[in-house]
Amino acid sequence: MFERVVNYRRLSWSKIRQHSAQLFHWLGLLLFLSLVSGPILAIPFDGEPGSIAKGEIGPLILPQGRRLQLLLRSLSLAGAVAIAGTVLGVAVALLLWQWHEPPLSWLRWSILALIALPPYIHALTWSSLVSQSPGTLGAMARGWTASWWVQTMALLPLAIGLALIGFASLDPDLIAAARIYRNDTSCLARIILPLVAPYILASSGLLFVLSLLDYSVPTLFQTNVYALETFAEYSATASASRALMTAAPLLCISLITISLAQSNLRRANVKANWRLSAWQVSPQWPAILRMFLQAAWLIAAMQVTVPLLVLWESIRSLPLLVDTLQAASSEIVFTALTSLLAGCATTILILPVARELSGNGWSAAIWWPVVMAQLAIPPSLVGIGSINLWRRIAPNIVYGRRLMPALASLSRFAPWGALILQAHIRRIDHRLLEAAEVLQTSRLQGFFQVRLPILAPGLVAAFGLVASFTSGELAASLIVAPPGQGTIAMRVYNYLHYGASDAVAGLCLALVLLTLIGGALAALFLGWWSRLYPQRGQP
Amino acid sequence: MIVVDDVTKRFSETTAVQGVSFEIPQGEIAILLGPSGSGKTTLLHLIAGLLPLDEGEIHLNGTLASNPSFNLPPFKRDIGFVFQSPALWPHMTVAQNILFGLANLSTLERQERLKRLLGRTNIGHLADRYPHEISGGEARRVAVVRALAPEPRILLMDEPLTNLDPDLHTELMALIREHVQATGTTLLYVTHRADEAEQLAQRRLHLHKGCLITDEGRKDPTAARSGSR
Secondary structure (H helix, E strand, C coil): CHHHHHHHHHHHHHHHHHHHHHHHHHHHHHHHHHHHHHHHHHCCCCCCHHHCCHHHHHHHHCCCHHHHHHHHHHHHHHHHHHHHHHHHHHHHHHHHHCCCCCCHHHHHHHHHHHHHCCHHHHHHHHHHHHHCCCHHHHHCCCCHHHHHHHHHHHHHHHHHHHHHHHHHCCCHHHHHHHHCCCCHHHHHHHHHHHHHHHHHHHHHHHHHHHHHHCCHHHHHCCCCCCHHHHHHHHHHHCCHHHHHHHHHHHHHHHHHHHHHHHHHHHCCCCCCCCCCCCCCCCCCCCHHHHHHHHHHHHHHHHHHHHHHHHHHHHHCCHHHHHHHHHHCHHHHHHHHHHHHHHHHHHHHHHHHHHHHHCCCCHHHHHHHHHHHHHHCCCHHHHHHHHHHHHHHHCCCCCCCCCCHHHHHHHHHHHHHHHHHHHHHHHHCCHHHHHHHHHHCCCHHHHHHHHHHHHHHHHHHHHHHHHHHHHHHCCCCHHHHCCCCCCCHHHHHHHHHHHCCHHHHHHHHHHHHHHHHHHHHHHHHHHHHHHHHCCCCCCC | CEEEEEEEEEECCEEEEEEEEEEECCCCEEEEECCCCCCHHHHHHHHHCCCCCCEEEEEECCEEEEECCEECCHHHCCEEEECCCCCCCCCCCHHHHHHHHHCCCCHHHHHHHHHHHHHHCCCHHHCCCCHHHCCHHHHHHHHHHHHHCCCCCEEEEECCCCCCCHHHHHHHHHHHHHHHHHHCCEEEEEECCHHHHHHHCCEEEEEECCEEEEEECCCCCCCCCCCCC
């Protein structure tokens, strides 16, 4: 009898533990949905439904005349950025992929840290570099061409990173099998590029959307783009519904592009061990391809060297740099805290979502569009939605407080973190987790000794990416930042419009250095982790 | 003909293959035996030119194929290779996978050879299917056919029949033996199964911790070189 009671209690306790884990998982999903998708869902609840006349809805949603031209110009700019960024990104990634010996094999991933360099830094440095040049080149320092070049430079690390993940995910045996029968160029054209195509297509889709939704770079080069219309509409009318309707064409185009990108990413092939190299014997490319790859590499190198050199040339003095940093100390601290908060909250929020995304069932089919759709939302709308949401839910605790930029960044960038973590989860050998399930003495032990160390690289990468993106975030922060508070990006953006080049250069240089240090630290972590969990590098 | 002369391969601090030498005359079948991690696969990759070697030389069909400063590209070595995994290109159909290595033949010859091989291995009905649409056993069969199709002078097989049911195992073994005898191909076959080795050949090379410890059943002892140096 006593034994039966004990067994019954054991059974109940194990059921409770099982259900509580499930409950936490669903709560996590709900929290992600509220914090990430909440702002955009809150926009229609504007509280001023009568503010739009019936006759205005059509012209707002379907752009005509000047706005139609603006939309077409924005689409051409985004298309050109996507094509140039993808071509250069694939070329550079093809070179980096061949770095198979440590430390280069893990240092190559530090290029992802350059994603964190905010676009306005590229805008500043390239415009000051080109404006000093005479003739046609000097004239190119403004307008469509300058916007295209600077956006391409800003988005290049993302294109390189995604293509590199695609190349690294290829099974080396597939390439080895092809090299037995055909030369390396034929293998590239017939085997490698078709297999990496899902990553390349997803990358160009993301570049297109990010360029389409960005107004900070084009406005700095006196190029008007459609993304600015949403911000302008909200500034003029203070109506979130009008802003949403103005953004409708952008939303539709971005959603279509993102849904294509997500279908490509979902069917992309993911190899368990990225450390196995396909190029122990270096490939023999034709001379023209080698020249093109080297040219792409040179352009990618300019992505970081031009900002560093131009900014140092502008400031030229360490005391001046220190003075600038001291003058902006409150913005630096605010930005650091905001980035840290957004990064930490992301790593906690994305755990349950990434698990859903890495599955194959109906749940994954629902969560993929939910997460990816978030990437298609113009940043101004995220800011406007955040105001709408928090003004109603927590007017005194969150709305108008210093937490707002972090929450807006969380809404914008947590989906990126979830995508990174799901990619990492798909690479994990699930037998390790199953073994832990069987052998663990408690769930906590299993979590801390097996799951967490295995998930760590994905979580660290997600944290790093979200914190980096947040540190350069501008469009949503401009809307949600409380009075008297600002991020470094806001301060630099204001300086760029109103002068004070030394101060701008000092702040930008500090940001570049911070990014490079962050990248180096991330590379060190990767190297340390590789040594901690060594795997056979070769057959 | 395969000549491996004092070949060494290191991965950072690990020596995967240590001073291995042997010679397999044209048309001979040799079995490479050894426990996991003994360097069998590495040796096959070195012969195929998929890995650079650190010391020694490899000659294939009388031509220098590899030394520490030279590596003849794999596609110029006139070899076929069956990997441990089927390694079928997932974006190509079964027929396209097999035809990939037949680029130097005319369209008519390619189609004829494809038809003959598919018919011989009873996988004609799979020609238009993609690798994810066929079973593991069928994928193995396609991988073997893909390696045989170009009729290379040297065949390298890395445990090609692992985890197959007995009937399919026997069928593929017969196909390989028949093809090698008919075309005079040199075959180096990696396995750790003694029964498989017995079925296929007398010549057995035993690797242990990267060293060649025995070379049994050589037909012409004068042509053979010493084992591990």
